[in-house]
Amino acid sequence: MNTEDTRRKSCQKASLICDKVQYQEATFFEKTKLLFHVLMCRMCRKYTQQNKKLTQSINKAQVTCMQKQEKETLKETLSRAIQEQQS
Amino acid sequence: MPKHKIDPNNWIDLYSDYLFNYTITRVNDRDLAKDLIQETFFAGLKSMKNFKGEASERTWLISILKRKIIDYYRKINSNKAKAEVRIKYNSDTESEGDWLEERVADPFDKTAEDTLENEELGEAIYSCLEKLPEKHAAVFKMKTIEGMDTETICNELNITASNLWVIIHRARTAMATCMEKNWF
Known part of the structure; x- marks a missing residue:
């Protein structure tokens, strides 16, 4: 029970680091820790692979979205048009 | 009604x-x-x-x-709108490109196909993003697509950093499962 608990906790930590790695925010020490954990833990290994794949495909697709400001201006013009139509 | x-x-x-x-x-x-x-x-x-x-x-x-x-x-009267296919084999007088090898598509030039695939990939990503809970999708979008700092997002949405990472983690797991089903 106790060991189960600690294992879950270390997996949580590992996945947090793994997420950070995707945004280049993990430190070298954290990365080493992750590496050791991944060597032992199959679930986290799978998650790491999946996570990497997701990042790669997002980079590959070069998805963009509108800036917040652009959206706000668009919203304003649209709501004005809605009001015009209703009146 | x-x-x-x-x-x-x-x-x-x-x-x-x-x-x-x-x-x-x-x-x-x-x-x-x-x-x-x-x-x-x-x-x-x-x-x-x-x-x-x-x-x-x-x-x-x-x-x-x-x-x-x-x-x-x-x-704008572009070529894209006037697109029509004209295939001529050997009808022009110029002899350049006469060799069959010169008429075959370059196997290393896969740009058109790649772009097409990337377009579809982008659409797949967005339709997966739509299935996430609203807040998760918003955080994921800000962090991953707009590339904002952790701190900026935390300030804007009034959440703590660890809170943000939990949301990111859930969003990423859901996205990965969704993409697994629909794309990979």
């Missing part, structure tokens, strides 16, 4: 990112894409009464947007 109700006030929150991504892969110009989306929303507003609710709102808006994009290419 019709069975389906559409609310144009929510359009921008719900669909603008998807539509924008769809447009930008086709016209390759941010300002133009913005204009086209605005026109699409206006046109949608005008023909709201004709919307029968047979398709989802997004599909309906996309179909308007498609017309707008085609109209744009017609207006």
